[in-house]
Amino acid sequence: MSESDQPWPEVDHGDLAPTIGYVNRIVQVAGKYTLDAPFEVAWGNIVLDVTPRGLRTPTLRKPGVTFTVHYRLLDGDVVIEADTGCRTLPLGKGSVASFYAAFCEAVAELGVHPPRSETICEIPGSAPTFPDDRAEHTWNPHAARRMWEAWNLAARGLEAWQAPFLGNHPRVGLMWGGFDLSATRHRAQPTEPPAGRPPFQQNAQLDSYVAVGFAFGDGKAQPPGMYAYIWPPPDGLGTRSWGVDGAAWHPDAGLVLLPWDRLGATPDPHESIVAFGDAVYEAAVELAGWPDTLGPRVDGWYMSRTPPELVRSRHS
Structure with missing residues (x-):
């Protein structure tokens, strides 16, 4: 199956x-x-x-x-x-x-x-x-397994999305404070963190970045599912398409949200996570001037069946 x-x-x-x-x-x-x-x-x-x-x-x-x-x-x-x-x-x-x-x-x-x-x-x-x-x-134990299943499925998609990025990107993992599974792409462009926020948030916002991740939500305005945002946020996010049916920009939260149940209703949730992340990065390129620094996306590296010329052609 x-x-x-x-x-x-x-x-x-x-x-x-x-x-x-x-x-x-x-x-x-x-x-x-x-x-x-x-x-x-x-x-x-x-x-x-x-x-x-x-x-x-x-x-x-x-x-x-x-x-x-x-x-x-x-x-x-x-x-x-x-x-x-x-x-x-x-x-x-x-x-x-x-x-x-x-x-x-x-x-x-x-x-x-x-x-x-x-x-x-x-x-x-x-x-x-x-x-x-x-x-x-x-x-x-039942709830613990459900939590792990969600993290495991989300991590697989986020790792596939992150793989071709040629810039600085930490490994996909759980931020143990905010309790969100995070994949970030960074750009060496200094920014001005908002005043009055905790030091850990200001330290995180010293340079531009794109974040895509999974969170269990708050039981209120934010449902369990994928989230994304661009720092600093550019203008024009409200008119974008986000690659997957059900994904939408929520200006009050400053997030693009893709509910977990809408993700699960897609034909291939793994590929939908990649498509969601790609749409967010495309917005960063088109609206915030990010460089299009992406290498080839190859499904595994098998020396017996992935000739170098094929990889070069995907990179061109």
Whole structure:
């Protein structure tokens, strides 16, 4: 059965909201370590990889210890893997505070210091820090799998969209603060960040970029699905076509949105994500003067069947 024939997973924000809120908080615990890594444009160094089992930090290298943290959502646990050993924490009933205490105890046994920051960020109405968040959560494996399925499907399309771009682009991954799966393309053109925004947003907006991604939405104005925007936003976005039926510009949000159910109704959602991203980048080229810096889009690199002259012809 082909991917296009498989049932498209339903993503209902209301059903998933408790698990979304819990996972968003606990992935910030290990995510804080990425803030100690050398800064990449628009926070490209902090993203979590979508793995076959969940979400994982990059390899984190500290004096005396190298480690990674894998949130295995399909297994209901968190694995901390270091050159000094491994520890596993279950994701059962408990609070963010209890998880954080257990996490700090586990990493200490491996020679890893606790995260420098305990602040819970970018979650409206949240407790201010991990130790303050004592609300009880019960692990929902069904919701965790639905979340992973959505990330996995979106990541495949975003990686295919990103592949031919010849400019700077961080790997596709989850921004653990805003909790969106992000693919960005950058342009070395300084811009002026809006005043009054948090420092992390101002740092992200020091240069021009195009962002395409997936988010679970807010249960209100923004539904689960794909989003995109161009920074700085050019004039003329309201009259554009966005490559896929159902995709539309929402000026109040400053986003182009493609709802998850509309994406799933297309003949090939994977190709629709690519078409959506291509339409957004085309708008950046035509309205904001971005260079058309795209290489050939080749489905894999098979030396036995992809002659160099074919690749050159696609690039010309």
